Amino acid sequence: xxxxxxxxxxLRKLTDGADEVNVEAANVxxxxxxxxxxxxxxKARLCDDAGxxxxxxxxxxxxxxxxxxxxRATALKDGDEVSxxxxxxxxxx
Amino acid sequence: MSKNETSKSYVRALKCRxxxxxxxxxxxxxxxxxxxxxEVAYDYDRLKGKFTRELIESRPQTMWRYKELLPIDxxxxxxxxxxxxxxxxxxxxxxxxxxxxxxxxxxSVCYPTLSFKDRVVSVALSKAVEFGFTTVACASTxxxxxxxxxxxxxxxxxxxxxxxxxxxxxxxxxxxxxxxxIIGIRGKYDDVNRLCxxxxxxxxxxxxxxxxxxxxxxxxxxxGYEVMEQLGWKAPKHIVVPMAxxxxxxxxxxxxxxFIKLGLIEDNGTSVYGAQATGCSPIxxxxxxxxxxxxxxxxxxxxxxxxxxxxxxxYYANRVIHESGGWAEDISDQEVxxxxxxxxxxxxxxxxxxxxxxxxxxQKMIESGRLPxxxxxxxxxxxxxxxxxxxxxxAYAKPRIIDASLKEFDVLAQADGVK
Numbered sequence: 001x002x003x004x005x006x007x008x009x010x011l012r013k014l015t016d017g018a019d020e021v022n023v024e025a026a027n028v029x030x031x032x033x034x035x036x037x038x039x040x041x042x043k044a045r046l047c048d049d050a051g052x053x054x055x056x057x058x059x060x061x062x063x064x065x066x067x068x069x070x071x072r073a074t075a076l077k078d079g080d081e082v083s084x085x086x087x088x089x090x091x092x093x
Numbered sequence: 094m095s096k097n098e099t100s101k102s103y104v105r106a107l108k109c110r111x112x113x114x115x116x117x118x119x120x121x122x123x124x125x126x127x128x129x130x131x132e133v134a135y136d137y138d139r140l141k142g143k144f145t146r147e148l149i150e151s152r153p154q155t156m157w158r159y160k161e162l163l164p165i166d167x168x169x170x171x172x173x174x175x176x177x178x179x180x181x182x183x184x185x186x187x188x189x190x191x192x193x194x195x196x197x198x199x200x201s202v203c204y205p206t207l208s209f210k211d212r213v214v215s216v217a218l219s220k221a222v223e224f225g226f227t228t229v230a231c232a233s234t235x236x237x238x239x240x241x242x243x244x245x246x247x248x249x250x251x252x253x254x255x256x257x258x259x260x261x262x263x264x265x266x267x268x269x270x271x272x273x274x275i276i277g278i279r280g281k282y283d284d285v286n287r288l289c290x291x292x293x294x295x296x297x298x299x300x301x302x303x304x305x306x307x308x309x310x311x312x313x314x315x316x317g318y319e320v321m322e323q324l325g326w327k328a329p330k331h332i333v334v335p336m337a338x339x340x341x342x343x344x345x346x347x348x349x350x351x352f353i354k355l356g357l358i359e360d361n362g363t364s365v366y367g368a369q370a371t372g373c374s375p376i377x378x379x380x381x382x383x384x385x386x387x388x389x390x391x392x393x394x395x396x397x398x399x400x401x402x403x404x405x406x407x408y409y410a411n412r413v414i415h416e417s418g419g420w421a422e423d424i425s426d427q428e429v430x431x432x433x434x435x436x437x438x439x440x441x442x443x444x445x446x447x448x449x450x451x452x453x454x455x456q457k458m459i460e461s462g463r464l465p466x467x468x469x470x471x472x473x474x475x476x477x478x479x480x481x482x483x484x485x486x487x488a489y490a491k492p493r494i495i496d497a498s499l500k501e502f503d504v505l506a507q508a509d510g511v512k
Contacts, residue, residue, distance in 0.1 A: 010125065045126065048112075055111055055408060056128040067386055086128035088290075088405065 001026055001076050005035065006083040014039045023082075028059060029072035031082065046084065056087040102166040103140050107131040107307055110409070118164075120224050120299060122306040130405070131307045133164040137354055144355055146326060156212055156315035162351055163315065164308045165219045171248040172215020176315050178203050180323035180471070185439040186452075190459055194469040196329070197436075198320050200476070201444050206243045206267065207477035208236035208398075208445075209316055209341070214244045214301060216312035221299035227251060228298040232289035234282050234337065234398045235264030236445075236476050241301060242273035253298065255285050260397060263480035281392055283403045310406075313341050317348025320471055321358055328352070328361040330468035331419070333455045335447040335475055336367040336376050337399040339410025345473070346413040365413050366464065367421040368454035370394035370429055370446075376407045380414050380421035387411065395426045395484045396446040398476055420463040422454040429453055430488050433478060443478035451475075 004022050007015050015021055021038065025031035032053075036043035046057050051072075053059055059066045060083040066074045076082070106115040111129025122131050144161045152158035156176025157169050181197045200209040214237070221229050230253040231241045238254035245252035254268050258277035269275050278285045286302075293300040301309045321328050328349050334341050346365050352358045369377040372394030375387050387407035392400035404410070414421055424432070429446055432453030437443050444452075451472050458464040478485070495501040 010128075048127075054127050054129070056124075056130070068388060086123065088123050088128060088130055 001078050001080070003031065003076050003078070003080040003082050005031065006081070006085075008084055008086055010086065011042065011045060011084065014041050014045070025076055027070075027072065027076055028053075028061065028066050028074045028082075031076060032072070058085045058087050059083070060085065102164075103135050103137075103161050104164045104166070105134045105136045108134040120221075120226075120304045122304055133307050133311050135162065135164075135351075137351070140355055142356075144357075146322075146357060149322065149357075156215070156312070156319070159315055159318045162311075162318070162348075163216050164311050165216065166223055169215060169219045170222050171218035171250075172205075172211060172244050175204050175211045175215045175244075177319060180320060181440065181442070183440050183472075186436075189435070189439055190456060190466075192459060192464075192466045192470060196320075196324070196469070196471045197440060197442060198316060198471055198473045199442060200316065201442060201448060201474050201478065205247070206236070206239040207480065208240060209313065209473075209475040210236045210240035211244065212315050213237075213309045213312035214240040217299070217301035217305045217309035218244050218248055218250065220308040221250070221301070221305055222248065224299065224305075226299035228253065228296075229301060230254065230289070230292070230296075230298045231301045232256075232282070232286045232303070233268075234400060235260045235268075235480065236398055237302065238268035238273070238275065239264060239271075239480075242268040242271035242275075245273065246271040255289050255292075257282050257285055257397075261481050261483050263482055264397075267480055282401050283389070283392075286401075286403075310340050310344060313344035314348035314351070316341070316473065317345040318352065320345075320473075321349065321352055324469070324471075326358050328358055328363045329471040330361060331364050331366060331464055331470045332473065333366040333368055333451055333458075333464075333470065334473045335396075335399055335451045336369050336404070336410055336421070337401045337447075338404045339367070339376050339406035339408075341473070341475070342367050342410040343406055343413050346417060363417060364419040365417045366419040366455070366458060367410055367414055368451045369421065369423040370396035370399055370450050371423040371425050372396075373400045373402060374423035375402065376404055376410050377421035377423040379407070379411050385411055385415075394429075394446075395481075396429055396450050397481070398445060398447045399450060420458060422457050422461075422463070424450065424453040424457060428457075430485055432456065433485055434488055436474070437478070442474060444474045445476035445478050445481040446484050447476050448474040448478070449484075 109124035109129045112127040154177040183195045228251040252273040293303040373392035389403035392402040429449035433449035
């Protein structure tokens with residue numbers, strides 16, 4: 001499944017500035033692993049040591065927070081839009 | 094600024110609540126690594142033995158008598174007289190509710206704008222001045238807007254306040270009168286908050302609850318410190334706080350833990366309870382469901398000061414409640430009005446809708462047995478009823494109009510059964 005992933009500003013250093021990348025993945029967990037393969041360092045920013053999505057990182061599949069779907073097991077299909085959004089906006093500019 | 098060695102401040106760093114990474118003291122609020130919220134960390138070891146009851150008692154009765162535990166470097170420059178509101182023994186409510194020891198922490202008379210927000214704002218603006226900001230701003234459900242506007246005016250700072258467009262008139266007027274630039278947003282508080290994150294990133298102002306939030310939030314602890322001092326250097330067994338973002342809940346808990354750590358009080362095993370209106374109860378719902386996930390909601394309640402559908406500190410409030418052995422409850426808008434009236438008629442305290450939420454939820458938790466009847470309970474009343482008059486316009490007896498005639502009054506007195 002090819003899905004598009006929107007990357008928030010603070011993480012674009014890891015995607016060579018790209019605000020959107022395309023990834024092959026059958027579910028959200030796989031998506032994060034494949035993101036890491038393509039853009040080393042991303043997974044540590046998104047997941048804690050146990051591999052769980054960090055509390056203040058929101059991952060949306062077609063505008064629904066995956067916490068309220070199946071979490072990392074949330075299935076993806078072709079054309080799905082995934083957004084990664086820090087829960088608290090802002091930070092230093 | 095070169096830190097600890099040269100500064101009198103006991104503030105050590107900003108620390109991520111999630112991953113523990115530390116940052117220097119700057120106007121920033123999000124961990125760059127894991128996006129968790131930053132919190133002020135203190136050097137408690139240096140404070141031990143120096144920050145004593147005697148020292149505190151020797152100082153003026155303001156929130157700044159606890160200044161070592163508030164995150165500014167020098168002396169406060171904004172809101173120097175704020176805080177130190179009455180703790181009232183609520184004997185009439187004790188009888189009515191069938192409890193043995195009930196207190197009201199009455200921040201409905203907090204100086205200068207009649208809500209507990211004067212505490213957080215005086216810290217945020219004092220810190221903003223230290224950082225060198227000249228314009229301050231906030232996203233607000235009303236009370237914060239008034240407090241930022243007033244305290245900024247007194248401090249000679251420019252201010253912008255952002256509010257939902259449909260707030261109570263008392264809140265709008267109560268901010269606008271101070272000459273602030275007041276912006277009404279077509280949307281809910283959560284929309285206002287999102288916009289303010291973008292504005293804060295662009296304009297370089299001190300947004301008290303965005304980029305200065307770690308400092309701002311610490312101001313709430315002063316409410317907890319005062320309660321403990323006013324109880325005779327003792328923490329209550331139970332304390333009930335209204336929840337919007339959930340921040341007050343976490344900071345009251347922190348205040349108690351700090352006083353225990355510094356040896357100022359004994360650990361009384363205090364349980365913290367949260368109160369919400371059912372029309373906006375994401376935190377209460379998560380507590381009752383035994384979950385730590387906060388599901389954002391679209392807020393719909395007359396308790397507009399608590400109408401935050403996506404509460405920033407919801408997870409931490411939930412955890413404090415859980416770990417302290419407390420509970421959370423929520424009540425309908427009608428119950429909010431009933432409780433506002435009850436508080437006014439029994440204790441002579443006219444609280445805003447959030448105060449109705451706090452008392453109404455406490456009442457519900459007393460009836461359900463969650464709050465024991467025979468142990469000390471403190472209710473935190475955080476805002477003034479004169480600012481939310483719309484909520485009770487049809488809930489009180491209107492004056493009976495007569496001529497200036499004794500005869501006419503006699504008729505009324507007789508009808509009232511006056512002898």
